[in-house]
Amino acid sequence: MTVKGAALAAAAAGDFSELPIHNPSVECASRERIRAIQLAGLIEQVAWTYERVPWYRARMDERGVSPADIRTLEDVRKLPFTDKSVLRDTFPYGLFAVPLDEVVELHASSGTTGKPIVVGYNAHDMDLWADCIMRLVQMAGVVPGDRAQMAFGYGMFTGGFGLHYGLQKLGCMMIPAGSGNTERHIAMIEDYGTTVLVATPSYALHMCEVGEQMGFDWKASTLRVGLFGGEPCPPGLKAEIEGRMHIVCTDNYGLTEVMGPGVSGECLASRDMQHIAEDHFLWEVVDPETGEPVPDGEEGELALTPLGKQAIPVLRYRTHDLTRVTCEPCACGRTHARMRKVRSRSDDMLIIRGTNVFPSQVEDVLAGIEGVAPHYRIVVDTAGGLDRMTVHAELKPEAFSDSFQQMEALRRLVEERLKGVLLVGARVKLVEPGGIERTTGKARHVEDKRKPSA
Numbered sequence: 001m002t003v004k005g006a007a008l009a010a011a012a013a014g015d016f017s018e019l020p021i022h023n024p025s026v027e028c029a030s031r032e033r034i035r036a037i038q039l040a041g042l043i044e045q046v047a048w049t050y051e052r053v054p055w056y057r058a059r060m061d062e063r064g065v066s067p068a069d070i071r072t073l074e075d076v077r078k079l080p081f082t083d084k085s086v087l088r089d090t091f092p093y094g095l096f097a098v099p100l101d102e103v104v105e106l107h108a109s110s111g112t113t114g115k116p117i118v119v120g121y122n123a124h125d126m127d128l129w130a131d132c133i134m135r136l137v138q139m140a141g142v143v144p145g146d147r148a149q150m151a152f153g154y155g156m157f158t159g160g161f162g163l164h165y166g167l168q169k170l171g172c173m174m175i176p177a178g179s180g181n182t183e184r185h186i187a188m189i190e191d192y193g194t195t196v197l198v199a200t201p202s203y204a205l206h207m208c209e210v211g212e213q214m215g216f217d218w219k220a221s222t223l224r225v226g227l228f229g230g231e232p233c234p235p236g237l238k239a240e241i242e243g244r245m246h247i248v249c250t251d252n253y254g255l256t257e258v259m260g261p262g263v264s265g266e267c268l269a270s271r272d273m274q275h276i277a278e279d280h281f282l283w284e285v286v287d288p289e290t291g292e293p294v295p296d297g298e299e300g301e302l303a304l305t306p307l308g309k310q311a312i313p314v315l316r317y318r319t320h321d322l323t324r325v326t327c328e329p330c331a332c333g334r335t336h337a338r339m340r341k342v343r344s345r346s347d348d349m350l351i352i353r354g355t356n357v358f359p360s361q362v363e364d365v366l367a368g369i370e371g372v373a374p375h376y377r378i379v380v381d382t383a384g385g386l387d388r389m390t391v392h393a394e395l396k397p398e399a400f401s402d403s404f405q406q407m408e409a410l411r412r413l414v415e416e417r418l419k420g421v422l423l424v425g426a427r428v429k430l431v432e433p434g435g436i437e438r439t440t441g442k443a444r445h446v447e448d449k450r451k452p453s454a
Helices: 003-013 031-052 054-063 073-078 084-089 123-139 158-170 182-192 201-214 235-245 359-367 404-422
Strands: 105-108 118-121 147-150 173-175 196-199 225-228 248-255 260-265 273-276 281-286 300-306 317-323 338-340 350-352 355-357 372-383 386-395 427-431 446-448
Touching: 031 054, 031 073, 031 281, 031 300, 073 281, 105 158, 118 123, 123 158, 123 260, 147 158, 147 182, 158 173, 158 196, 158 248, 158 260, 182 201, 196 201, 201 225, 201 235, 201 248, 201 372, 225 235, 235 248, 235 359, 235 372, 248 273, 248 317, 350 372, 350 386, 355 359, 359 372, 359 386, 359 404, 386 404, 404 427
Parallel strands: 147 173, 147 196, 196 225, 225 248, 372 446, 386 427
Antiparallel strands: 105 118, 248 260, 260 273, 273 338, 281 300, 300 317, 350 355, 372 386
């Protein structure tokens, strides 16, 4: 069997014994040992943060909580939550716990809706970050000697650099192509023998399309693994990319505020879940409204406390990402808890005429309709004082027709399917193949034109 097909074959056969595990003594530890590692890390992290970050010390003092009160993992609930507003209010260095001359790297969010989120890393944090990346890429079957081509931008965004450092430390050749110029990316895959592609899933699909138009033979290429991040990758989109590129695709999860990519990653045994790096992150799943823990296995908002992060520690960071977590054993052999892949956020919910609508619901409906491509756009506006939602759905080439009757029948089918799931009507506009704008970064699926209430 070729190396190119080994990972997919293992997934198909359900035999993962030959695939690498970065640190088996930790990733395959008993639940008791994992919890003991977390507790030791939590106690140390709270003490570090209390002593060095005045904002946290003041919030804990207000609650009458000291580091000595943290004796069990459940005691994390005594600590204050952190959210994006805290990092903005303390911009840029108010939450830093080390002198700035110890900070070796700075990253930041785009800041499109306010002041950017600024985070820093000392040498210890960089080693921790690389360790998290090394384990998640090996879950996808990446090995030392692979040639990894980076299609993320490098800038202040954490994704490109985080994966670059971890893959390089694992022993991979890094090809820092950056974002944009798709034809050049495809030429580099052929010229340099690239085996691993790092990209957003929407950009990977765009590469599929461009390569096919160029006559590039994806099946014969050296590429075998796709590492996706930056946006959700629903099963239908993943299956389409795998089928067209003839590679295995996994995605991973992370966010700037707690580290960047590397919080969790997908193994090949459980494609709809991701293993959390539990020795580095204490997770909670809480009710988005109350902040109280939800019952085991139920959906709620993910809150994270990094364990061992020194330069800018955060406690109980509310991600606004909705998921559920299970600690059941995984067929890959890893024992770390698995979180369902994030498809929606508590703050991306649209309210249309009193009905809650998530973009992921629209995505799932479109994925189940033959002839509709995984490219769409939701436009929300008002007409006559009422909310109105229009879904622009792109067609696959084989579904596009000059027959008005055929197109109208398909459009009505999409509208009916959407209403059956969303419980609110949505207008549908069918878009010709390639009509939805492609992007090298995160795909923007929603345009809300409603004026905010005064």
